[in-house]
Amino acid sequence: MKKTTLIFGLSALIISCNQAVKQQEGTEDSTEIPVEVNEVKTEKENSSTEFNIEDLAFSTADIGDFPFINLPEGLEADQGAIQRKFDVCFFPIQGIMTPFEGKLYKANISAVRGEEYSQRYFEKSMEDYMLSVGAVKVFDGEITKEEYDRYNKQDPNKGGSGDIGYWNQNIKFFIIRSKDKGNIYIQWTSNNAGGKLNIVQEEAFKQTITKVTADEIVKDLSEKGKSILYINFDVDQSTITTDGKEVVTQIAEALQKDKNVVIAIEGHTDNTGNAVHNKKLSNDRANSVLNALIADGIDKTRLSAIGFGSEKPLVDNNSDENKAKNRRVELVKK
Template identity: 35%
Template sequence: MFVDWFLLIYLTNPYMTTNLTFEKLFFALSLTVAVAGCGSASDKKDETPQDSSIVATSITETIPVPTGTTEVFKEFDWTTIPQSNSEIGAFPYVSAPAGFYIQEKDSYSESKTGYSHLKDFNKLIIFNGQSFFNAEGKVAELKFRRKDENAEWNQYGFDSSVDKYLASIGAKLLAKLNITKAQEDFLNKDDDKAIYNHIIGDPYNDPVRFYALNHPKGKIMFQVSSNTATGEIGVVELADFEQTIKAPTAVQMKKDIDANGKAILNINFDTDKSTLLPDGQKAVDEILTLLKDNSSLKIAIEGHTDNAGTAARNKTLSAERANTILKSLTSRGVASNRLTAAGFGAERPLVANDSDENMARNRRVELVKK
């Protein structure tokens, strides 16, 4: 029917007969026959749906549907990492490949310690392909350079040496990561420098490789990054945080004020806020006891910060924290004429802000006798 209809139009239309080539006619006829062969929906009513069901099932099995997101922190499952008894030497457990050296933190000279930078307690953010993990403990950063300054950087040689060495000591490759926008927003939501401070290299442009080593010397994790110009390794030997700051007591505060004219306190607040943490509130409770036991004592509450952040923000923050303490004391019965509050930001450091430990010392509150 369809073929007859087409031939009738063709033979009675002079334009088509003069302009359609035989090949075009043959193609059109073939297409028409194919369409006719398909039939209408009504012609298919009696067919079973088995074939379409099979196709749908095979597609589902071939293309797995994502079941979650990687924007989450979870505890790391060390039972998935077999213990290794390989010889690994001393921390940081990695040396430079032949032709390379580990540089000092702030210069191109060769490191004498085996690392570029060391932090007694810090963290590396580790990725296992499914979630992130805060690996806390002793952290070393290693930056590598070519011994021959005129030699071309050999990324393949560097990567091969590092990856094969880590495999040889029993370290397991967990994942490779190029930071996505969603992961960037997740990791930096509370600290816009979290990725910069806790993942080595440039994970936005160069994939970072993550390894875990379960060893009698400890649980150790590695970050490895390289590109066509440089290579870096981050190493963390996991350890629990050991609190070395003791809660100040009213008795000790009084001794310090009598001896030095002031008491220096490490009072903990929320990061970049003036909200007291629970142990910070306990310290304020001791200040209250001090003032109640010494009714003639008048003090200036002075807030201080480290030098991280802008000078203006640090000064504002330190003043807000000092005023938080003042308001807490006056709300519980201390006369306001016995207290003043001021913030000095990073203007009066106790020590140089050149390490995490020193920066922690500079983040303080001083009770100065008036």
């Protein structure tokens, strides 16, 4: 009986020790997994700060002039391609759509008439050429829908020609660093129907707006017989804004310098909207300027006002930039 009791006691002790060892081993295993996961997570977090364009080597290739790409034989840019001296375009840096500014080219690419479009032909032509001129591939993949939702309203060219940056597009993005041409960003996407191409030659913004002065107005009236001015009004109204009143003050000073000059104030709009409405609006704005000048002490017999709407554009109304040029007030010497 004593032997039986001893055997049972030893067995219980052995079983208890084994369980303790297993529990200890299980505890050690359970603590190893989160350590490994945290290490991986930290590496991913750190990778978001790793990209630095200064790390990319300069290309020594002769890449020509902007937009730097002659399309592959048999392919062409569709009508409506965007080419601007300064604009913004978004490119994927580690999956984050990042804005770069400078000279911009955006186009839809298709086969010339009589040919069939080949996705593989376009993509291989582009990639082989990029590598041949020392470009570096920065991204090849898709962005997330969350990333698209985050950035898309910041892109002023969304929906236009060559629009790239949707979550279901495979985007290939290369950078060329050139000591002569600066940083050049090139991305494209393609399917079996056609391609899209974006190019930016990075440049800093240069301010070209200068304050209108009375001396400049006098000079224009004397040498050219007219002075073209951009006076700000409330949107779709004839009320002159605070900035606009500063321009009117300079007009008044110019007319005080030469008290013999007589001018016609002509209002002009772009071709957006109803033509009858635009003509009335331009006439109302010209008369607002006339009345403001009278309030500044200019004899009303030296002034007349008329609105032409969109009848006399300076340039074609084929872009936002040109439409802005057409929304003007002209002082015409009589």
